[in-house]
Amino acid sequence: MQTDRWPGLELRHLIALRAIAAEGSFGRAATSLGYTQSAISQQIAALERIVGTRVVSRPGGPRRVSLTEAGRVLQCHAEGIDARLQAAYADVAALAAxxxxxxxxxxxxxxxxxxxxxxxxxxxxxxxxxxxxxxxxxxxxxxxxxxxxxxxxxxxxxxxxxxxxxxxxxxxRDPYVLVVPAGSPLARRVRPPTLSELVELPLIGYRQCRTALKVESHLRVAGREPRIVFRSDDNGTVQGLVAAGVGVALVPRLTVDASDPAIALVEPGGQIPPRxxxxxxxxxxxxxxxxxxxxxxxxxxxxxxxxxxxxx
Amino acid sequence: MQTDRWPGLELRHLIALRAIAAEGSFGRAATSLGYTQSAISQQIAALERIVGTRVVSRPGGPRRVSLTEAGRVLQCHAEGIDARLQAAYADVAALAAxxxxxxxxxxxxxxxxxxxxxxxxxxxxxxxxxxxxxxxxxxxxxxxxxxxxxxxxxxxxxxxxxxxxxxxxxxxRDPYVLVVPAGSPLARRVRPPTLSELVELPLIGYRQCRTALKVESHLRVAGREPRIVFRSDDNGTVQGLVAAGVGVALVPRLTVDASDPAIALVEPGGQIPPRxxxxxxxxxxxxxxxxxxxxxxxxxxxxxxxxxxxxx
DNA sequence: AGAGTCGATCATGCAGACTGATCGCTGGCC
DNA sequence: GGCCAGCGATCAGTCTGCATGATCGACTCT
CATH class of the missing domain: 3.40.190.10 (Periplasmic binding protein-like II)
Incomplete structure (x- = not known):
């Protein structure tokens, strides 16, 4: 254990460091942890004595304090240790259950x-x-x-x-498909629509999905900004809007209810990498x-x- | 920090747990850490109060104690935390340098x-x-x-x-080659030797190299036990032994000094995956x-x- | 049954962590 | 330029809580 490298180090020191990084001041860190400013001051002093370097830079006067580079490194590891403790807690709780x-x-x-x-x-x-x-x-x-x-x-x-x-x-691997209204001329096309054709269509997009952003930026490569006429995070809504003729949607196949008679699926042409x-x-x-x-x-x-x- | 899940947990508790796991007894753990048995007993009691479960099973009498399943889980995370602290120490030391x-x-x-x-x-x-x-x-x-x-x-x-x-x-990717004495008939062969031919040859192997074991087990697939006539971990020695006609060696190409006139390299036939x-x-x-x-x-x-x- | 080993427990002592008050410093304000 | 507000450092005092040492009870082996 750390016994042999940093004798005396305690979790509370790392907690204090983290609070200071978050609050930008000894006093606020203290109140956020339920201590007095003096206690935090002493804890950081102890921490700096232990690691042998300054970890907080105090500009003096009424300015925010900040972590030194060593302090930031230490804080990063403190986050990792915290995560590990959370994992331990979850494991023990699961075991008890x-x-x-x-x-x-x-x-x-x-x-x-x-x-x-x-x-x-x-x-x-x-x-x-x-x-x-x-x-x-x-x-x-x-x-x-x-x-x-x-x-x-x-x-x-x-x-x-x-x-x-x-x-x-x-x-x-979930390939992207183009969802179009059932009667759309796109549904009867033989050749799949190319990327640049896709950009021209009114699109229905997602709102905050990470993958959706990737797809849109993929379309953007075709040169023009895709025209998003509506955004929703509910697959049913997206599909309903397509059925209503509001636009078309480029979505992973899994999100589509293929049994819906009001829509049709079209294989997009450009190689859009599958989700x-x-x-x-x-x-x-x-x-x-x-x-x-x-x-x-x-x-x-x-x-x-x-x-x-x-x-x- | 763990403040919110296991208030009061300290590194010293984890250190004690680890010592007990290693020593199998409260008393020995205590002396190994420079404490008394009483202190360890209290630390484990505190730890068990904090996590809410028994972490050490005490069979009673003069038998070795052992960790419960929860204890083992906890110890595993303690190892991870220790590793993280070591990393932190190394980082801070490197930064100071x-x-x-x-x-x-x-x-x-x-x-x-x-x-x-x-x-x-x-x-x-x-x-x-x-x-x-x-x-x-x-x-x-x-x-x-x-x-x-x-x-x-x-x-x-x-x-x-x-x-x-x-x-x-x-x-x-470092492909394996067969090192043979320069005058060997093998060096003049046109068709590469097959795996089953290789197994027949007197081989010079490594002693403790992880990759060498893999290659040998690969040869073993050919059915017969490869005949290792000598083992050394020094590439020069291996090469010298080949030159002296003691045997042949199946080694990664990087280990070979190709400028040595006393040896020749032969591409082995069977598809040995490269190192x-x-x-x-x-x-x-x-x-x-x-x-x-x-x-x-x-x-x-x-x-x-x-x-x-x-x-x- | 007795000896021996081990962990639990208790009272005690003490280190060190926190508190509260005070001081010195800096930057902004009038 | 001087005053004030905000901040961290420091110090003495208090008290928590950790380690100690002695003792007890439980269990195994002989």
């Missing part, structure tokens, strides 16, 4: 509608004791944040992931047998799913 | 002889202030352990790496500009190197 404990899964609409039903049904028969709880969000970054702080055990996500203490497996859907978990957390089984089951379900759509 | 500080690089013989000279020469002219110190080992696991505890900044390694808090880039050489660093440590530059320079050097050998 036992195998009957909840398995908390993050998901979003498209995955939820297509692969989750099958997955949950199969998993439920294999692990009847585990009760799965779902958390849905339109933005997978939000879900990953919950995974990071231990409030979710696994979560669907779009690959590549933002940086963080995560591990993930790729589940399936990669994965299943992610906390790198540093213990993988419970149930969670591991869920991941395996999800892979199996998605393999079948891809096989089916490829055959169709 | 300034840009003139040492850049400690782990390497092994073959890389050292072929790519390091060029790399160091170029890096030295670009970063004259940085003094690079080298640590050599025949086993890259040893080097990675030094990276993990912060005593090396970057290290060459063979991919895929053992698990650990590492990141790495692939530098080059992948990478450069690894600690995932959680700050990448100093010098270290990042070294990595980039190494990639450049190896790209050229591969181009040259591919052309030859």
């Amino acid at each position: 036992g195998s009957a404990g909840p398995l908390r899964v993050g998901t979003y609409q498209s995955v939820g509608a297509r692969v989750l039903p099958t997955l949950l049904r199969r998993f439920g028969t294999a692990w009847p004791d585990v009760d799965v709880s779902l958390t849905e969000s339109a933005d997978d970054g939000e879900l990953l944040a919950l995974v990071e702080c231990g409030e979710l055990d696994v979560s669907f996500c779009v690959l590549p992931m933002p940086a963080g203490p995560f591990e993930a497996v790729e589940l399936l 990669l859907i994965g299943l992610a978990w906390h790198r540093d957390r213990r993988r419970s047998p149930a969670a591991a089984a869920l991941v395996e089951e999800a892979r199996a379900v998605c393999r079948e799913f891809e096989g089916r759509t490829a055959a169709a | 300034g840009s003139a500080g040492p850049l400690r690089v782990g390497t092994y013989q073959s890389v050292g002889a072929r790519v390091l000279p060029t790399l160091l020469r170029r890096f030295g002219t670009a970063w004259p202030d940085v003094d690079v110190s080298l640590t050599e080992s025949a086993d890259d696991g040893e080097l990675l352990a030094l990276v993990e505890c912060g005593e090396l900044d970057v290290s060459f390694c063979v991919l895929p790496m053992p698990a650990g808090p590492f990141e790495a880039v692939e530098l080059l 992948l050489i990478g450069l690894a660093w600690h995932r959680d440590r700050r990448r100093s500009p010098a270290a990042a530059a070294l990595v980039e320079e190494a990639r450049a050097v190896c790209r050229e190197f591969e181009g040259r050998t591919a052309a030859a």
Whole structure:
């Protein structure tokens, strides 16, 4: 343990450092932690004595203090340690709940509608004791944040992931399709529309989805700004707007309910890279047998799913 | 910080837990930490009060204590936190040393002889202030352990790496070649020798190299046990033994000094996957500009190197 | 049954963490 | 230019709480 390098270092020192970084002042950090300014002053003094370097630069006078470079490095590691403690807490809590404990899964609409039903049904028969709880969000970054702080055990996500203490497996490649009204002339076309044709169309887009931004910037490569006539994060709404003739939508196939007679799907021409859907978990957390089984089951379900759509 | 989940938790509790896991007894853990048994007893009691679960199972009587499952989970996270603290220490120490500080690089013989000279020469002219110190080992696991505890900044390694808090880039693919004595009939063969022919030959192997084991098990697939007539970890020795006619050696091309007139190189037939050489660093440590530059320079050097050998 | 080993517990002593008050410094304001 | 407000450093005092040492109870092995 750190015994041999930084004897005397305590978590409370790192907590104080972090509070100072957040508040920009010893006094405010103190009140935010329920201490007095004097206590914080002494804690930082102790910390600096331990690490042997100044970690907070005090400009003097009524100016905000800031971390030195060493302080910033230290704070970064403090965040990592904090994350690890959160993971430990989540693990111990999960262990205390036992195998009957909840398995908390993050998901979003498209995955939820297509692969989750099958997955949950199969998993439920294999692990009847585990009760799965779902958390849905339109933005997978939000879900990953919950995974990071231990409030979710696994979560669907779009690959590549933002940086963080995560591990993930790729589940399936979800190609983009163009959703058009059923009667549209586009639906009868033989040649797929090119990227530059796509840019000309009135598009219905998402509001805050990370993948949607990527697709739009992809369209932008064609030279012109895509014309987004409406934004919604609800797949049903997007599809309904297309059916109503408001515009067309370039969306991952999984988000589409293909049985809707009011719309038709068109393969877009330009090579738009498919959306990669994965299943992610906390790198540093213990993988419970149930969670591991869920991941395996999800892979199996998605393999079948891809096989089916490829055959169709 | 953990303030909000486990108030009162201190590093010393985790240290005590770890000592108990290592020693198997409160008393021995106490003496190993310089405490009394009573103190350890109270620390574990406090820890269990904080996390809300028993973390050490005390069988009673003169039997070894052991960690409960929760305890083991906690200890695993404690190791991670310890590693993070070591990384923090290394980072702060490196920062204190300034840009003139040492850049400690782990390497092994073959890389050292072929790519390091060029790399160091170029890096030295670009970063004259940085003094690079080298640590050599025949086993890259040893080097990675030094990276993990912060005593090396970057290290060459063979991919895929053992698990650990590492990141790495692939530098080059190093194909295996068969080293035979210069006069050997093998050197004049047109068709490359097959795997099953290789197994028949007297082989000179390595002693403790992780990659060597992989190659030998690869040969074993051919059905028969390869006949290792001698083992050495020194590339020069291996090559000398081949030259002396003791046997032949199946080694990565980088380890061979091709200018030696006493030996000849033969392309082996069976598809032996090439050795992948990478450069690894600690995932959680700050990448100093010098270290990042070294990595980039190494990639450049190896790209050229591969181009040259591919052309030859 | 007795000896020996181990952890739990209790009273005690003490280090060190926090408090509250005070001082010195700096920048902004009149 | 002088005053004031805000900030951190410092110091003495208090008190929490950690470690100590002795003792007790539990258990195993002989």
